[in-house]
Each structure stands twice: as C-alpha cells, then as structure tokens.
Amino acid sequence: MKAGDLGELALRNLREAVLRSSLTTLGVAVGVASLVAWLSLGIGLQALATKRLSNSGLFDTVIVTQRRNAQSMRRAPAESSPAKNARQLDDDAKNELERLPNVVEVYSQVRFPTEVRYDGTPYSTIVAGIPASAHGNGSFDGIQGSFFSGPNADEAILQIEFAKDLSTQPSNLIGKDLVVRYAEREALPPQAGVSPGSSHADADTGGFSIVPREKKLRIVGIIETEPAAGFGGFGSGRLLMPLEVASSLRAAQVNDLRDAVRATNGKAVYPSLTVRAKSASLVQGIEAAIKNMGFGTFSLQDASKSLEVFFRIFDMLLFIFGSLALAVATLGIINTLVMAILERRREIGILKALGAADRDVKNLFFVEASVMGFLGGVLGVGFGWLVGRAVTFGINVYLKRQSLPPTDVFSVPWWLVLMAIVLAVIVSLAAGLYPASRAAKLNPVEALRYE
Amino acid sequence: MTTGDGLAVRAERVSRHYEMGSAVIRAVDDVTLQIRAGEFVALLGSSGSGKSTLLNLMAGLDRPTGGAIFANGRNLSELSSLELARYRSRTVGMVFQSFNLLPRMTLEENVELPLRLAEVDRAERGARVQEALERVHLEKRLTHRPSELSGGEQQRAALARALVNRPTLLFADEPTGNLDSATGESIMLLLKEIQQKLGMTIVMVTHERPLAERFADRIAALADGKLLTDGVKS
Numbered sequence: 001m002k003a004g005d006l007g008e009l010a011l012r013n014l015r016e017a018v019l020r021s022s023l024t025t026l027g028v029a030v031g032v033a034s035l036v037a038w039l040s041l042g043i044g045l046q047a048l049a050t051k052r053l054s055n056s057g058l059f060d061t062v063i064v065t066q067r068r069n070a071q072s073m074r075r076a077p078a079e080s081s082p083a084k085n086a087r088q089l090d091d092d093a094k095n096e097l098e099r100l101p102n103v104v105e106v107y108s109q110v111r112f113p114t115e116v117r118y119d120g121t122p123y124s125t126i127v128a129g130i131p132a133s134a135h136g137n138g139s140f141d142g143i144q145g146s147f148f149s150g151p152n153a154d155e156a157i158l159q160i161e162f163a164k165d166l167s168t169q170p171s172n173l174i175g176k177d178l179v180v181r182y183a184e185r186e187a188l189p190p191q192a193g194v195s196p197g198s199s200h201a202d203a204d205t206g207g208f209s210i211v212p213r214e215k216k217l218r219i220v221g222i223i224e225t226e227p228a229a230g231f232g233g234f235g236s237g238r239l240l241m242p243l244e245v246a247s248s249l250r251a252a253q254v255n256d257l258r259d260a261v262r263a264t265n266g267k268a269v270y271p272s273l274t275v276r277a278k279s280a281s282l283v284q285g286i287e288a289a290i291k292n293m294g295f296g297t298f299s300l301q302d303a304s305k306s307l308e309v310f311f312r313i314f315d316m317l318l319f320i321f322g323s324l325a326l327a328v329a330t331l332g333i334i335n336t337l338v339m340a341i342l343e344r345r346r347e348i349g350i351l352k353a354l355g356a357a358d359r360d361v362k363n364l365f366f367v368e369a370s371v372m373g374f375l376g377g378v379l380g381v382g383f384g385w386l387v388g389r390a391v392t393f394g395i396n397v398y399l400k401r402q403s404l405p406p407t408d409v410f411s412v413p414w415w416l417v418l419m420a421i422v423l424a425v426i427v428s429l430a431a432g433l434y435p436a437s438r439a440a441k442l443n444p445v446e447a448l449r450y451e
Numbered sequence: 452m453t454t455g456d457g458l459a460v461r462a463e464r465v466s467r468h469y470e471m472g473s474a475v476i477r478a479v480d481d482v483t484l485q486i487r488a489g490e491f492v493a494l495l496g497s498s499g500s501g502k503s504t505l506l507n508l509m510a511g512l513d514r515p516t517g518g519a520i521f522a523n524g525r526n527l528s529e530l531s532s533l534e535l536a537r538y539r540s541r542t543v544g545m546v547f548q549s550f551n552l553l554p555r556m557t558l559e560e561n562v563e564l565p566l567r568l569a570e571v572d573r574a575e576r577g578a579r580v581q582e583a584l585e586r587v588h589l590e591k592r593l594t595h596r597p598s599e600l601s602g603g604e605q606q607r608a609a610l611a612r613a614l615v616n617r618p619t620l621l622f623a624d625e626p627t628g629n630l631d632s633a634t635g636e637s638i639m640l641l642l643k644e645i646q647q648k649l650g651m652t653i654v655m656v657t658h659e660r661p662l663a664e665r666f667a668d669r670i671a672a673l674a675d676g677k678l679l680t681d682g683v684k685s
Contacts, residue, residue, distance in 0.1 A: 005567040016555050350551045353512055354612070355540020355568040357533050444512045448551065 001360045010367035017340065021368075024329075024336040025376045031326030032380020032424050036416060037387040038322035039315060044388070044411035046311040050280075053307070059280040062287050064089065064097065064273045065296040087294040089270045097275055100289050102282040107131050108270040110246040111237060112253050118166045118178040125162055127180060128237020129246030133276065142405050145174040145221035151244045156180075156217040162238035163222045173219045180239070183252040184213045210252055217241060326424070329376070330431040333369055337435035340368070341442075348439055349447025358440040365436035366429055373428025377421035384420070385412050459488040459522065459620060459652035460509050466517035467504050467676075478504040480676035481518070488619070491646045491653045493663035493670045501676035502656045503624055509654060510543050510622045511535045522620065540569045544613030548625035550605040552597040552612070558584070559593040562612045569616050583611040587641060603634035610641060614649075621645070623655040627662065639666045 001009075014021040053059050066089045087093060097106045110129035115122050132151045134140070140147055140157075148155050156178065163170035166178070185208040223240075253271070275290065277283045280301075287297045341348070348361055388410030396406040467479040479501045486492050486509075494502040507513040508520055511527055520527045523542045530538060539545075552561045562583055566576045584590045587607035597605050606626060613621060623642065627635030643666050646653050657663050663670050672679045 001568055002570050004573075005570075009567070012555070346551075347553060350553065351564075351568070352536070353510075353539065353545050353547075353551070354565045355536055355543075355616070357536035359533070360536075360568065445507050448512075448547070 001356070001363070006360070006363055006367050010364055010371055013340070013344070013364070013368055014371060017336075017343075020336055020339070021372060024332050025372045025379065027329040027332040028326070028373055028376025028424055028428065029379035029383055031323075031329035032377050032420050033383030033387060034325035035319065035322035035423070036381055036384025036412065036420050037391075037410075038318040039416055040384060040388050040410045040412045041391075042311065042315040042318040043413060043416065044409045046315070047411050048407060048409060049307065049311070053280075059300055060277045060283060061299065062275045062277065062283055062290060063298045064093075064275055064290055065271070065298070066269075067294065067296045089273060089295065093293070093295070094270065094273060096293065097273060097290065100275075100286060102278045102286060104276045104278055105131065105133055106273055106275050107243055108247070108273050110243060110251070110253070112182060112246075112251040114239070114251070115181040116166075116178055116239060117181065118176075122181075123162070123165055125238045127182070127239045127241060127246060127251070129243035130157070130237075130240045131243045140221075140223060143221045143223050144171055145219075147221060148242045149220070151242050153220075153242055154215070154217050154245060155220045155241065157221040157223060157240040158219060159238040159240075160222055160224050170222050173222065176219050177216055178219060180215045180217060180241075182213055182215070182249060183210045185209075185250050185252050186211045208252075213249070215245075215249060326427060330427050333372060333428050333431035334435060336372070337365055337369060337432055338438070340365070341435055341439045344439075345442065345447050345450040348442050349444045349450065352442070352444035353448060361442070362436040362440035365439050366432050369428045369432030369436070370425050373425040373431075374421065376428070377424030380424060381412070381417050381420050388412060457487055458485050459490070460484075460486040460654070461521040462505070462509065462518065463521070464518035465505070465508060465515045465520055467501075467508060467513065468516045477501075477676045479508065479515070482673070482676075482678045483518075484671055484678060484681065486652060486654060488652055489646070489650045491643065491666065491668045492655070493667035494654065494656045494673060495658065495660060495663050495670050496673040496679075497658055499675075500673040502658075502673050504676075505673065506622050506624055506654060506656050510545055510620075511538045512545075540565065541616060542618055542620055544616065544618040544621045546606070546609050546613050546621070546623040546626045548628035550597070550602075550609045550629070552605055552608055554597050557594050557596055558589060558600070558608050561597070561608060562615050565612060565616045571616075579615055580611075583615040584608075586614060586645070587611045601634075602630050603637060606630060606634075606638050607641065610638070610645075614645065619652060621651050621653045623653065625656055625658070627657070627659070635662070642666065 066087065094106050094108075097103060110127075112127055113124070114127045115124055117123075130148070132148070135147045143157070145157075148157070158166070158170075158173065160170060163173055167173050187208050275286060277286050283299050283301050287299055287301070290297050348356075351361060392408055392410050395409060399406055462482055462484040465479055465482045465484075466477065469476040469478060482501075482505060484505075494505060496502040504513070508515050508527075509522065511522075511530070514528060523538060525538075527535065527538065552558075553564070556564070559580055562580045563576055566579055571579065580593075581590060584593065587610050589604060589607055589611060592600065592604065592608075597608070600608065606629075610626075621642075626642070627638055630638060639662060642653055642655070645651055655663070655667065660670075669682050671681045
C-alpha cells in the first residue's frame with residue numbers, strides 16, 4: 001500500500017477510536033512533558049551556571065606569570081640553576097600575548113591597599129583596577145548607578161559592604177566624592193654598585209621611594225557582589241576604579257619589594273598579566289601557546305571541565321527520571337494497539353482477503369503508533385515548556401520577594417524539541433512492534449470468522 | 452488468466468487438515484477439482500462439508516496441508532505470503548455471506564479499498580469505483596454507509612468491491628445466505644450477468660441446491676471434506 005493511503009487509513013482508524021487514541025496520545029504527551037521539563041531544567045541550570053561563571057571572568061582568563069615567579073615561594077632545588085634565561089613579563093611579552101589568536105585583551109592586575117577618606121572619616125580598604133571590558137561582566141548586572149563613564153574617568157564603584165561602612169544609606173553615595181590616599185612609587189636615581197630592578201617605570205632607576213598621594217574620585221555605582229572574587233579576577237577590591245586610572249597612580253603594590261631586587265634588564269616588568277580569551281573553550285589552546293612562549297600559566301579549565309562532567313551526569317539522571325513517565329506511556333500505546341487488534345480482528349481479515357499483505361497490516365499499526373507518538377511528542381514539548389514557564393514564574397515571584405534579580409532556570413533549546421519528538425516517535429514505534437507483528441500474522445480465515 | 456490448459460483453477464489431491472489436540476479434523480480431504488476459465492461452478496454441501504475451506508484454499512486465504520492448487524499459472528502453495536497477497540489483490544475477487552463491508556466507510560470508500568491495496572493510481576480510482584458501482588446499480592449511493600443500505604444492496608456493494616480490481620476469478624461464499632429469496636435471486640442474476648458479460652470464472656459456495664442448479668454451469672458436491680460428485684445437475 002502507498003504511504004499516502006496508509007496514512008489516510010491510519011488516521012481514520014485513530015479517529016474512529018478517538019477517545020482511546022486521545023488518551024494514549026495524552027499519555028505519551030505527559031511522558032514527553034516530564035522528559036522535556038526535567039531536561040530543560042538541567043540544561044537551564046547548566047546554562048545559568050556557565051553564563052554566571054563565564055561572565056565572572058574566571059573561566060575565560062589565563063593568568064600569566066614569569067616562570068621563576070611561580071617558584072619564588074619555594075626553596076630552589078640544589079641542582080637547579082638560577083632562572084637566568086626565564087623570559088621577563090615585560091611590554092614586549094605583553095604585546096606578543098596580545099597578538100596570540102583568540103585573545104581579546106591582556107592587562108596587568110592593579111590592586112593596592114589604600115585609605116579612603118569620606119566625609120572626614122578614614123577607611124582602610126583595597127583598590128582594584130577594572131578594565132573597560134568588565135562592563136559586560138555579570139557582576140555589574142545589578143549595579144546601582146552606572147559603570148565608569150570612560151576608561152580615564154576619575155570615578156569609583158563601591159562594593160556594597162564597603163558602601164555600608166561609608167553610609168547607612170549606600171544609595172545616597174552615588175554622585176558624591178571621596179578621596180583615596182595611596183602610596184606612590186617615586187623613582188630614585190641609579191646607585192653605584194646596585195643592580196637596577198623594579199617593576200614598571202622604575203626599571204631604569206636605582207629603585208623607588210614611597211610618597212603619599214591623594215586622588216579624588218566620584219562615586220558612580222554600587223555593586224552587590226565582588227566582581228570575579230577570587231583567583232584571576234578583581235577579588236578583594238572593595239573600591240573599584242578604571243584600570244587606566246589605577247595604573248597611572250603608580251601605586252606601590254605588594255610585590256614591589258620583591259621586584260625591586262630583581263634584575264629586569266632595564267625594562268618594565270609586570271608581576272602577572274591577565275589574558276582574556278574569546279571564550280572559555282579557547283583557553284586551553286591559548287594556555288599552551290603561552291607556555292611555549294616560556295611563561296607560567298594558570299587557569300580554571302580543570303574546574304570548568306569538572307563542572308561540565310557534573311552537568312552531563314546530572315542531565316543523564318534527569319533523562320532517566322523523566323523517561324520513567326515515557327516508559328509508562330509506552331505501555332499505554334501497547335495496550336491501545338493490542339485492544340485495536342482485538343476490536344479490528346475481522347477488519348484485518350477483510351483487508352487481507354482484499355489483498356493486503358502482512359507488511360501492509362504491520363505498517364498500518366506502525367503508522368498509527370507513530371502518529372500517536374508524534375502528536376504526543378509535539379503536545380509533550382508544549383506541556384513541558386509550559387511546566388518550565390510556570391516553575392520559572394513561581395521561582396521569580398519568590399526571588400522578587402527576596403529582593404533578588406529574576407532568573408530563568410529552564411531552557412528548551414531547539415535540539416531538545418527535536419529530540420523529544422523523535423524519541424516519542426521511536427518509542428511509539430517500538431511499542432507498536434509487538435501489536436503490529438501480531439496483527440500482521442493473523443490468519444485471514446480465522447480473522448474473518450471472528451465476531 | 453488460465454493455467455495454460457484452459458483451466459482457471461486446478462486443485463490436485465488437496466487436503467486441509469486441522470489438529471485439535473490428538474484429533475485430526477479433515478476439513479478438505481484429497482479433493483481434485485478442475486475449473487475451466489469462464490465457468491460458473493457451485494460448491495454444494497451441507498454445513499461442515501468443507502466447501503468454504505476449499506473456497507478459501509482456492510482464493511489464497513489459506514494454504515493446503517496436502518496436494519496443490521494451481522491458479523493464475525502458478526502453484527499457490529509455493530507462493531510467498533507477499534505473492535499470495537498479490538494474487539488475492541489482482542486475480543481474485545471475494546464475496547462473503549455476511550458482506551464484510553467496513554461499517555465506518557462509505558460505499559465509495561469500501562469499493563475503493565482494494566484499489567488502495569493494489570496501489571492503483573489515485574487519479575484512476577474514481578472512474579474504477581464508479582464503473583464497479585454502476586455494474587451493480589449502486590452508483591447513486593456513493594456516500595452512504597453500509598448501515599444505511601439494505602442487505603441486498605450491501606451484497607451488491609460487496610460485489611462491486613470484488614469486481615473493482617477487475618479480477619479473473621470471483622469466489623462467493625454463500626452470497627445469498629443472509630438474504631431473503633427474492634433478494635438472493637437478484638444477486639444470483641447479477642452474478643450470472645457478470646459471468647456472461649465479463650467472461651469471469653465464478654466459484655460459489657452454497658448449500659441451496661435449487662439455486663446452484665439454476666445458475667451454475669456445474670455443481671461439485673462435497674461431504675465430510677471429500678468431493679462426492681462433480682458436474683451433476685439434476
């Protein structure tokens with residue numbers, strides 16, 4: 001029988017037993033909805049975590065250090081020679097890093113202790129320089145006020161806890177001025193018999209002296225969380241200012257004393273550089289290229305991979321859990337089709353007497369099963385999506401009450417829609433295997449005798 | 452199509468035995484029968500004589516447990532399941548005592564069903580259905596369902612369905628069994644007309660000797676699965 005005729009006859013049969021077919025289809029839909037809802041939750045949570053983590057800058061950055069820096073805190077092995085040939089992390093190296101493929105930007109970390117004066121009261125804190133690219137960082141999503149108006153703006157963004165120290169009404173701080181007191185390095189003339197060395201512009205001098213300075217900044221924003229707290233980010237910075245401004249202050253940093261006694265061949269040397277990749281997946285390649293250049297690197301790739309493995313296992317468990325309902329629906333399809341054989345036994349006999357081959361009868365049942373599976377799949381995807389929306393709505397109502405920003409924990413990508421429908425059809429076909437085979441094997445003479 | 456010797460169907464020492472526990476039911480037992488092309492043969496016998504079983508064997512609905520049936524130039528026992536289905540679809544037309552129309556389909560759809568199974572082009576089907584229904588004078592009842600027709604009309608519709616694929620063999624199993632005598636006679640007249648106009652070979656199962664004697668060219672009488680007489684019209 002031709003496919004078109006098979007389809008017409010199958011649809012006619014389903015229409016004839018509309019209640020039973022609908023209930024079976026609904027069973028498939030519930031199974032698929034369960035699967036879609038659970039998987040979309042897993043995918044949504046993974047997307048949310050990935051987005052948060054990639055926005056944090058933890059996973060798309062590589063921290064570059066001089067190799068000897070990495071060993072500086074350990075006792076050098078007796079047989080190892082001094083790292084005379086280790087490359088300096090200077091401007092040449094920075095330029096070279098910037099030219100690496102898939103590198104978005106390279107910047108040095110500027111973080112220094114300071115005393116902030118506001119309203120005549122001193123407060124000790126840590127200042128961190130923030131590159132302009134951090135504007136897209138998820139940490140600034142819920143900012144009160146605004147991000148820096150420009151890379152050279154004399155502006156500050158405060159971390160909420162620090163802002164609370166300054167004022168009981170933190171939001172009133174926006175637009176107000178504060179003064180940052182810091183220790184500036186001031187270059188000294190070269191001294192006879194002393195090797196030149198220090199970081200930055202003090203490199204061609206005989207060292208530097210510390211001079212107290214002040215910088216007036218306007219508060220433009222307050223953020224809830226520390227941006228990229230922890231390794232490689234701007235953690236511990238409770239007062240943030242544009243990186244360019246922070247660099248221009250030439251503030252003494254914690255590693256300056258160590259660098260002052262190192263030989264740097266008269267060039268500016270960075271304690272470390274942050275290399276940001278286009279995406280977290282490109283970090284591994286960039287890290288390898290940097291190691292080939294002779295530098296030490298560190299990234300959180302391994303942590304990222306662990307996270308991926310965790311979510312894969314999590315998704316698999318959700319798939320198994322969600323599939324249980326689909327397995328029950330499969331039994332429903334088998335039941336419906338077996339009942340259809342009993343009811344249509346005589347009809348099958350008539351079809352065979354009129355020339356239907358075994359495969360025609362088998363295909364007829366397969367088409368009926370797959371139609372129920374397809375419709376169940378489409379409905380199930382819709383139901384699953386609705387469940388996701390409803391749960392998201394509930395979560396967001398709760399988050400709003402907790403004064404937290406809304407979030408979307410369900411994600412239904414197109415491939416999940418396609419997979420759910422295809423799976424529903426495949427499962428339905430598998431469920432139809434036994435009934436179809438049984439119907440095809442019916443003896444026409446016996447089937448015609450059936451009343 | 453004939454077997455090559457002017458015969459439409461040839462049954463050679465055909466048996467159909469059923470095992471029921473330790474007992475063997477000999478529904479058809481060593482029957483040899485030759486049916487010429489264009490002949491109207493009545494298989495006559497009482498209930499349980501094996502006439503319907505023999506008809507089913509010749510129609511390719513069942514397979515013999517012994518002997519061979521030749522039709523359409525081939526031994527039906529040697530045909531695969533698919534080939535046997537094709538034989539039923541393209542060579543054979545079947546009419547049953549209880550009409551066996553599908554109740555949820557209209558008359559037009561019922562008659563079109565064999566064309567679907569034979570994969571006849573959709574464009575050709577309308578004319579073929581119309582032609583078959585005109586032959587049984589039901590061309591104006593296309594959209595009616597079987598429940599809206601009388602018994603005689605239903606049997607005529609079943610006859611139209613059997614003819615729509617233009618078969619060469621028409622097998623009728625007690626076609627008047629569910630009809631009153633007047634309606635039964637009209638069906639028999641129709642069968643006779645079809646035989647004469649289309650030159651079709653008709654094998655009809657009946658237990659009514661007068662009907663068989665009046666319309667059939669030849670009578671083959673069966674009892675207890677065996678052929679008692681062949682060709683006798685008293």
